[in-house]
Amino acid sequence: MAGRVLAMVIRAVGRYGCAMLDLQSRPKCSECPIRHRAVCARCDDDELLMLEQIKTYKSFRAGDQVLWRGDGLTYVASVVAGVASLGKTMEDGRTQMVGLLLPSDFIGRPGREAIDFDVVAVTDVTLCCFHRKPFEALIETTPHIAQRLMEMALDELDAARDWMLLLGRKTAREKIATFIEMLVRRQRLTIDDATDQELVLPLTRHEIANYLGLTLETVSRQLGAMKKERIVQFVDRRRFRVTDLEALHLASGDDCP
Amino acid sequence: MAGRVLAMVIRAVGRYGCAMLDLQSRPKCSECPIRHRAVCARCDDDELLMLEQIKTYKSFRAGDQVLWRGDGLTYVASVVAGVASLGKTMEDGRTQMVGLLLPSDFIGRPGREAIDFDVVAVTDVTLCCFHRKPFEALIETTPHIAQRLMEMALDELDAARDWMLLLGRKTAREKIATFIEMLVRRQRLTIDDATDQELVLPLTRHEIANYLGLTLETVSRQLGAMKKERIVQFVDRRRFRVTDLEALHLASGDDCP
DNA sequence: CACCCGCGTTGATGCAGATCAAATCAGTAG
DNA sequence: CTACTGATTTGATCTGCATCAACGCGGGTG
Numbered sequence A, B: 001m002a003g004r005v006l007a008m009v010i011r012a013v014g015r016y017g018c019a020m021l022d023l024q025s026r027p028k029c030s031e032c033p034i035r036h037r038a039v040c041a042r043c044d045d046d047e048l049l050m051l052e053q054i055k056t057y058k059s060f061r062a063g064d065q066v067l068w069r070g071d072g073l074t075y076v077a078s079v080v081a082g083v084a085s086l087g088k089t090m091e092d093g094r095t096q097m098v099g100l101l102l103p104s105d106f107i108g109r110p111g112r113e114a115i116d117f118d119v120v121a122v123t124d125v126t127l128c129c130f131h132r133k134p135f136e137a138l139i140e141t142t143p144h145i146a147q148r149l150m151e152m153a154l155d156e157l158d159a160a161r162d163w164m165l166l167l168g169r170k171t172a173r174e175k176i177a178t179f180i181e182m183l184v185r186r187q188r189l190t191i192d193d194a195t196d197q198e199l200v201l202p203l204t205r206h207e208i209a210n211y212l213g214l215t216l217e218t219v220s221r222q223l224g225a226m227k228k229e230r231i232v233q234f235v236d237r238r239r240f241r242v243t244d245l246e247a248l249h250l251a252s253g254d255d256c257p
Numbered sequence C: 001c002a003c004c005c006g007c008g009t010t011g012a013t014g015c016a017g018a019t020c021a022a023a024t025c026a027g028t029a030g
Numbered sequence D: 001c002t003a004c005t006g007a008t009t010t011g012a013t014c015t016g017c018a019t020c021a022a023c024g025c026g027g028g029t030g
Helices: A045-054 A132-141 A143-169 A172-191 A205-212 A216-228 A245-252 B045-054 B132-141 B143-169 B172-191 B205-212 B216-228 B245-252
Strands: A055-060 A065-067 A075-081 A084-089 A095-101 A118-121 A125-131 A232-236 A239-242 B055-060 B065-067 B075-081 B084-089 B095-101 B118-121 B125-131 B232-234 B239-242
Touching (some): A045 A055, A045 A132, A055 A075, A084 A205, A084 B143, A095 B143, A143 A172, A143 B084, A143 B095, A172 A205, A172 A216, A205 A216, B045 B055, B045 B125, B075 B132, B084 B205, B095 B143, B125 B132, B143 B172, B172 B205, B172 B245, B205 B216
Antiparallel strands (some): A065 A118, A075 A125, A084 A095, A084 A118, A232 A239, B065 B118, B075 B125, B084 B095, B232 B239
């Protein structure tokens, strides 16, 4: 089962416009776009140097399976560019996405031999991989890494719990609104503001359904309804803008701003 | 909002048979029932001593609110005895339980001022509390605590993801079966085996519904059905035994054993 | 004992969203 | 240009679970 992690030829630009790094040049950690958000965020220059020695870049095309459930975990990794999904599957084929991995998110867990879900590249993806064993050793000796990893795990736990409320109690409409609001928030992080500004929908209807615990037909209908209500507006299938941010929030069912 | 964490008079034995610790005697960490599973699991004797200096025990009666959403986090804590729940509430009253806290589980997160969900004592509960500030300081200087906390956070994250599959994709019947299987697994941890052995249902129908993203009526009906099918058998409302472990597992929808 | 009150069960009904089915659209290969 | 393929939309129908409603049970209290 192990070893299905395959390095792939790098292309200059990803399919959905995510700029890919040129792996030939082995970029320095100090110039890495996720330097201050990833697992290495708290590391000082010395510690960064140790990480640099055990890191490798790997790239995947949209749709590629990055890890299979039950795979031996030879590597752990940070997402450098692109979007990947964590998913669970039942034997009869029902699936549920349990996480979206965006740049700086971490894949794998130290101290465990295998992972219990599938990781799939949603767009073209570039990973910064570390051999698990030396990485685990580094954790023991480098508190900054363990601390940051803990912080990230706790953040993800909070996010997972929000998602549990969504999956367990929200209506289809609230799910869609919450999802779009999340996209807005995440994509505004870099650029910020302007009520209607073009945003990217990184997932297909099917993937959205999978993420929200719905069917793709329901997703399509709800998006259609919000289009008709002039809450959102589509440029094409993957590009849209929010025209009524307030109505969107109202539809999400969340109280806090 | 802060400060609603109230110490309560200790009683010798909890309402559902959980033996309560005698707090007057200030038990030593080295004799603590969760010494090897809680956040202190990896600590050596010296480190334990430091924890012992900042710890306080607090007890709550079944039904008491331990923390309110948005509360200032003066303390973080480990559950020593009893069961508590983590829950989220929407403004219109819909609620979703997002976690069950059993002995050794950790409450609160270092590095954050407030928590984003309610904590309620399901049974009588005893907590081992640490003032947050000194605890955070301890984390900086004591890698064993940060490492253990990370490990626990990652374990909870795995559990949360399993629960997301349950909430998003499983049928009412599968949810109930999965829940009971979980109870079996957790309660067997201590005693182990025997196909039918008396188990405790620590939650009311309402709480189970809340945990599984169902209504209490549906929970009642599904439990009734499994009773009729002779998969489970109830001694009284809170005590039961599993008579057909295999059928139970089959009904859970999980593939792995 | 009679009275509640919280909890649980059981029944009848309604509806949100799943399922089934078919048409449209966009991109791609021939 | 045409055919084909996969993604999306739209419509019709079905169903699992929620909702509404009534009732039973057990334990505590006056």
